[in-house]
Amino acid sequence: MRYCRNFSIVAIVPFLLFLVGCAEKRDYQQTLRSNFAAPSSNPQVLAAYQPWFGESSHMNVGYSSQDPVVLRQQIEKARNLGISGFVVNWYGPAKSFEDHAYSLLQQVASTGNFTSALMYDESEDPSHSTDEAINDLNYAYEHYIGPNASTKNAYLTFEGRPVIFIFPKGGKTDWQKVRAAVNNWISPPLLIYEDINPSVAGYFDGFYAWVHPGSEGWSHDGSNWGRQYLESFYSHMVSDYPGKIAVGAAWPGFDDSHAGWSRNRHMNPRCGKTFEDSLRLYRRFYDEARPLPFLLIVTWNDYEEGTAIEPGLPSC
Numbered sequence: 001m002r003y004c005r006n007f008s009i010v011a012i013v014p015f016l017l018f019l020v021g022c023a024e025k026r027d028y029q030q031t032l033r034s035n036f037a038a039p040s041s042n043p044q045v046l047a048a049y050q051p052w053f054g055e056s057s058h059m060n061v062g063y064s065s066q067d068p069v070v071l072r073q074q075i076e077k078a079r080n081l082g083i084s085g086f087v088v089n090w091y092g093p094a095k096s097f098e099d100h101a102y103s104l105l106q107q108v109a110s111t112g113n114f115t116s117a118l119m120y121d122e123s124e125d126p127s128h129s130t131d132e133a134i135n136d137l138n139y140a141y142e143h144y145i146g147p148n149a150s151t152k153n154a155y156l157t158f159e160g161r162p163v164i165f166i167f168p169k170g171g172k173t174d175w176q177k178v179r180a181a182v183n184n185w186i187s188p189p190l191l192i193y194e195d196i197n198p199s200v201a202g203y204f205d206g207f208y209a210w211v212h213p214g215s216e217g218w219s220h221d222g223s224n225w226g227r228q229y230l231e232s233f234y235s236h237m238v239s240d241y242p243g244k245i246a247v248g249a250a251w252p253g254f255d256d257s258h259a260g261w262s263r264n265r266h267m268n269p270r271c272g273k274t275f276e277d278s279l280r281l282y283r284r285f286y287d288e289a290r291p292l293p294f295l296l297i298v299t300w301n302d303y304e305e306g307t308a309i310e311p312g313l314p315s316c
Helices: 028-035 068-080 096-110 129-145 175-182 198-203 227-240 270-284
Strands: 044-049 083-090 115-121 161-167 190-194 206-208 245-250 294-297
Touching: 068 083, 068 096, 083 096, 096 115, 096 129, 115 129, 129 161, 129 175, 175 190, 175 198, 190 245, 227 245, 227 270, 245 270
Parallel strands: 044 083, 044 294, 083 115, 115 161, 161 190, 190 206, 206 245, 245 294
Antiparallel strands: none
C-alpha cells in the first residue's frame, strides 16, 4: 500500500517516508474541497486530533504535538481543506502532556481563524469516574471554555454554547449528576456522546459517529468499511432523535496493527474510495431543508490505528 504525500509538513511520519510514489493518485484535497466549499457550509467539517505524539508511550511520528510550529502548519493545512476545527482527545489535567498539547493547540487556533474542542475520555475506574468527570470538565471550563479562559474565542460552539464530545470507556459514570454540575456554567455545554445510546439520551444533546464496522463486525479481508454502521446511525438519528445534534463521520480506513493495543482490526482503504464513500453517505439522509450540523473526519493524525488523513490517501 502506498500513500500520496499531497503536502509538505515538518517531520512527517518516519515509517511513511518510503511511501512516496503515487499511481492513480486520489487527491483527498480535491475530495474535501469539492464536497465542502467553505467552513461555513453545512455540515461544518471537523477532524479528530491526537495530542500525544512526542510522549514516550506512543509511537514516534517525527514531530511533537507540543511544537507550535507543527500546530500552526497542521491548522493551516486543515483550514485550507475546509476543515474548521480539531476535536482533541483529552483526559483532564491528570495527563499533563496531552493537556499541555491541547492548551498550545487552542492558543494557536485562537490566532488562526480555527476552532478546537475537547473529546473527553471517560475514566475506566467506576468508583471515581463521576467525580473525575465533574472535576475535569470544570477544569476545562476554567482554562479553555469559560469567561476567564484567555483563548475561549477559539473553542467550538454551536448556537452560542460550547460543544464537548464524550468518549465512553468504563460506562459507569453517572451522567445525570455530571449534567447537573455543568448546567451551572454561565453557558452550559452541549454534550455529545459516541454512538446512539438510549440509556443516556436524556443527559446528552446529541450523538456522534465513530469508525465502526457495524453489526456485521470486522471482516478478515477488511472489505467491511462501515457502510451499514453509518446508514444505521443516520437513519436512527433522523427517525428517533430528530431534536438532537447529529455528528456524522468519515474515515479513510482502519488498521490498528501499529498500536500497542492491536486487535488486528482492518478496513481496506479501497484506493481512497472508503474515504470518499463515507464522506458522502450522509447526503442520503440530510439535505438543505434538514442539514447535518457537523461531520467529523476520523482522524487527522491517528497513525497508530491507521485513520490519519494527514499524510494523504492510499492509492493503488
